[in-house]
Amino acid sequence: MSDRILEVEDLSVEFRGVEVVHNVSFHVGRGETVAIVGESGSGKSVTALSVMQLLPYLYASHPNGSILVDGEEMLGRDEEDLLKIRGNRIGMVFQEPMTSLNPLHHIEKQIGEVLYVHRGMGVSEARTRSLELLELVGLQHAEDRLRAYPHELSGGQRQRVMIAMALANEPDILIADEPTTALDVTIQAQILRLLDELKGRLNMALLLITHDLGVVRKMADRICVMTDGRMVEQGESEEIFTNPQHEYTQHLLAAEPSGDPVAANADSPVVMHADNVVVEFNLARGLFAKKNVLTAVDQVSLEIRQGQTLGIVGESGSGKTTLAMALVRLQSSKGNIYLGETQINGLKSNELRPLRSEMQIVFQDPYGSLPPRLSANEIVEAGLKIHHPEMTSVERRTMVSEVLVEVGLDPNLQDRYPHEFSGGQRQRIAIARAIILRPRIIVMDEPTSALDVSVQAQIVDLLRDLQHKYNLAYLFISHDLKVVRALAHHLIVMKDGVVVEQGPSEKVFSEPETAYTKALMAAAFDLEVVEAGSQ
């Protein structure tokens, strides 16, 4: 692999005079996959964009370094030259397939655009080539899909279209910036396999930008680890995974959620149980329109015991979040739900209010789940004001401080506002808000999904500690099976609103019974496509 198609040497990037990437060097050979790994803010995407010269150069500059594409310098080229290279010699696939396609043009036009510009093809020629490409990336019924608009396609299909566009001119280098992060695990496995196949077939260089070590291990020949704008380690994939040299790499590898759930007593009392919960949405618009019902959750029954965790896994659209919302009565539903012995469905909101302190919820997005205009202290103490009106403000403040310490936050920071905290700290505030009322059950809706891996592991540890300390029951929703395995005692696998499989978690993980669960496990742990799975 001595044929270096991309060579980056001593590259730095500055934004408004602040250097964000420091002296980065790496190279990619033909037919080789190199992964740049790092957490958010590490400078990996900025590095990738500078290869394409796509940074906002009004503010950005490169104080030093060089980027050679097939021996030709990219830095300092004029825009016209660059246009000939982008999309032609170098293709790029972005993270968010929803926003990286133009919603107003059908996909034939979007793929065709690349061909008109770089190849000067005519309409019918471009059409033939587009079809070829869509078949290459494995889009089914490609002929019919040419006229489809992005919103008519699923996330995985959109990502395939993006890849087809990037490949249209058989580039020498394909840069994929988090190509599967926004996708479900089974789709992720398919896209990764596709990228790998295409790389081999077209003898491309693949530069993969990702935070997901599982993806890296599966795909990369060589790995570059970045943190704080520096490349701290690079080397052969095997070498890095087995024998990481740099402290940060070791930390990153150790950060994968691991360990077992808290030991639990199988006979502990049932905290919550539900029978045949059904949630339906009426999609019909207008007063007199015909009913058009979407069943988001269909006949789900479950029970959660004290000190135990019930994990609910499933891909997007499986109804797992809707189910959680129904259980904490934030979403109306049919079917009986009991909190302890009390039946809570059908209670009016003021009858339900005293019971609210016993069930709390933690949301996925720590940026959206904290009110932006209240300080951390006000956010955490809100529950106390409602359920313990007899407490004085001094008592409340003391208790808030205690709880913040418990979730690992410095109580001196409690008068700050959410935007002054990092993602992980915000999630800790959200957890503090939930536990300050000493609930019996906490519903966690993907509480770790928006966080960096190393922070994820810390939050998982914190949740286990709290569960152990207070004998809490968790309902833990996630699409990330690794996190679920580290926490859950029982598992429910959902698909399209229906429970596909349920049981003790070690049994479901070790001997999945249904084909869907098997496909999900293979995709999540081994990034393999199992044909029996969903398409």
Next chain:
Amino acid sequence: MAGSTVAPTDGFVLDETKKPKWQMSPLTKRRWENFKVKKRGYWSLWIISTLMVLSLFAEFIANDKPLVMTYKEDVYFPVLFSYPETTFGGVFETEAVYRSEAVQQFIKDGDGWMLWPLIPFSFDTIDLNTAGAVPEAPSARHWLGTDDVARDVTARIIYGFRLSVIFGLSLTFFSAVIGITVGATQGYFGGLVDLIGQRIVEVWAGLPVLFLIIILTSLFEPNPVALLLLLLLFNWMALVAVVRAEFLRTRNFDYVNAAKALGENDMVIMWKYMLPNAMVATLTFLPFIVNGSITTLTSLDFLGFGLPAGYPSLGELLSQGKANIQAPWLGLSGFFTLAIMLTLLIFVGEGVRDAFDPRRSAT
């Protein structure tokens, strides 16, 4: 296993002395900094505030009563208290008319003196000693001349400015309270509440406001409060759409759900969690609503359907200017007062809007 992880209880020392008593939130601070950077808005705010504060003390600046006077060794404050003419040896039981030569003579006889305000006329003082024909041109006695019944234009403008600003602010305040309440309710509850509310607002907004006001004001003699209520009937809709949209956007945010899960009641959620978001849009609109309110009052007065005769009204001054083209000081004074007042308010509004724009920073 569970104990092997973070043990956070140590390491933090809670320093209670750091607890701030009161402080501007960092966001408010940043906005204030942004506002100050825009010199135009910043200075306009100072000028308009100064004018408003001054005009609140209009009685001490332009009045037909002395600020302080003495009569037979006693000190009197005619601006603050009403004294019958008999106090000063006159014959009438009614309040003394200090401008009249008779009363001035009584006081002189009692070895008294009078300290007059800067402008010795109130807005409704008819200057009987005017030299020429009315309207009288600007002179040292009447800085901006008199109107067609010999009242001092400067005094009328000072009082008129105060009335307009107070009227505009209160109309805006009450419109905002009603508009925000309606918009918030519609947006928060959504569904049928929103549907019905929207239809009512639409129908209400479709009414021909000006004609209705003209008809209603011709049915009874309006005073400022009645006129305020009347205009309020049609003015509250300005903010409904903005606030409703903001609440519709926010109602499904996770932090609103989290607040519901805590058991907060609807009022608290709307007030504490959601309203701060809507305030940005609302504040941006307010200066323009103030301006609109002032203009509405002025145009009603101009047409003669607003405040009854006797109130110091800028609209009436304008209509006098129109009726007396030979006396341009009437129209010009009215025009400049309104133009300067509205411009200053718009500049302030512009500054506020920019300061609240999250894409701008103080640098």
